[in-house]
Amino acid sequence: MAFPYQARIWYIPFPVRDKFNVRKRQVKIPELLAPAGNMEKLKMALHYGADAVYLGGEEFSLRNLADNFSIDGLAEAVQYVHDMKKKVYLATNIFPHNADIERIHDFLREVAALPFDAYIVSDPGVMEMAREISPERELHLSTQANTTNWRSALFWRRQGVCRVNLAREMTLSELRDTREKAGIEVEIFVHGAMCISYSGRCLLSGVMAGRDANRGECAHPCRWGYAIVEEKRPGQYFPVVEDERGTFIFNSKDLCLLDSLPELIEAGVDSLKIEGRMKGIHYVASVVRVYREALDCYGADPEGFAIKDAWRSELGKISHRGYTSGFLFGQPGGEAHEAATGYLRSHELVGVVAEVLENGEAVVEVRNRVTSDDVVEFIGRGMSTHVAPMAPMFAHGKGESTLVSVAHPNQLVRMRLPFAVERFDLLRREKNC
Secondary structure (H helix, E strand, O other), X not given: OOOOOOXXXXXXXXXXXXXXXXXXXXXXXXXXXXXXXXXXXXXXXXXXXXXXXXXXXXXXXXXXXXXXXXHXXXXXXXHHXXXXXXXXXXXXXXXXXXXXXXXXXXXXXXXXXXXXXXXXXXXXXXXXXXXXXXXXXXXXXXXXXXXXXXXXXXXXXXXOOOEEXXXXXXXXXXXXXXXXXXXXXXXXXXXXXXXXXXXXXXXXXXXXXXXXXXXXXXXXXXXXXXXXXXXXXXXXXXXXXXXXOEOOOOOEOEEEOHHHHHHHHHOOOOEEEEOOOOOOHHHHHHHHHHHHHHHHHHHHOOOOOOOOHHHHHHHHOOOEOXXXXXXXXXXXXXXXXXXXXXXXXXXXXXXXEEEEOOOOOEEEEEOOOEEOOOEEEEEOHHHOEEXXXXXXXXXXXXXXXXXXXXXXXXXXXXXXXXXXXXXXXXXXXXOOO
């Protein structure tokens, strides 16, 4: 069975007392919603503190190039999430053509018996099919529907939608007004890649690469370099130079609203969503654990809350394109534009704790070549971070206690550590170590 979402309610002392008790005000902490591009990413998201995850089947979810889940995989995912008393949402948010309708109908029938907590939809036809096949299922409106005002949100509420993922192009005041006037749950993206088209309704990929972004196959042409070609001089390319690497006129920085969490919470936002079903487990773990701790810190002490430098530092260690607050405080200027094609990243994943033995040794599954000379960070839940050398490493197997100086991807090694770790904790090192 699905478990109803329980918002985190923190009770904070209020500076008015009577003779019997201390008055307290309630602070509703939003749901933290994380991407799950495959089963491993799903487990990582929950391990590091997500309240809910969103995922897709092998089709119809706008991330068809992610690993995604078979029907059996979806069943396993739902069971795993619900066993942890968390929530799971199925993305079925493509804009289908006529040829897709019968297949989507069949897919919705196949998954009808799985107790997803909600379907994420954007197309009215898909919404109608979902209601016919699974009338008990909650419906969440995808950001692809481009909801930019409270009247639209109210309209969708009347169609049976219980939550709207608002367009990234809305300001904080518009978010607040929409939450108040439409009387519907509001979800917003707080972290991840930004498209140059209205909340991702992009035509560039379909025209230039034959891959329809609105059907889950975006080629990300907004990240490409461009030049000018004059009509009567075909074949002559005139550069528009921003730096020595060229120009990237469609290239947005990534969204990061960490600094604005207090304003978003006070505005009544119900769910904070992280973009990234096609990102790696290092990205998912790092982003989730930062926002989890920040939300918990705010809940514990709203008046004394402050952004920690360690949180910003952590977000700088993952692959990103610089950060912007997007449209939250109005039309962004040049500061939201990234004049480079490459990603920024200071650290790389080298391993995952696959098991902790009874004697306390950690069994590490190696993901990148690592040597006994490497010094790595072990990152765990709650921003727990420890630095340690990889030496000594032991080959892991039946009765094996052989010291190894080099370990390769997919190899298992054992390590004796002076601190506690958990299954799913990650190991990373500075790049080019």
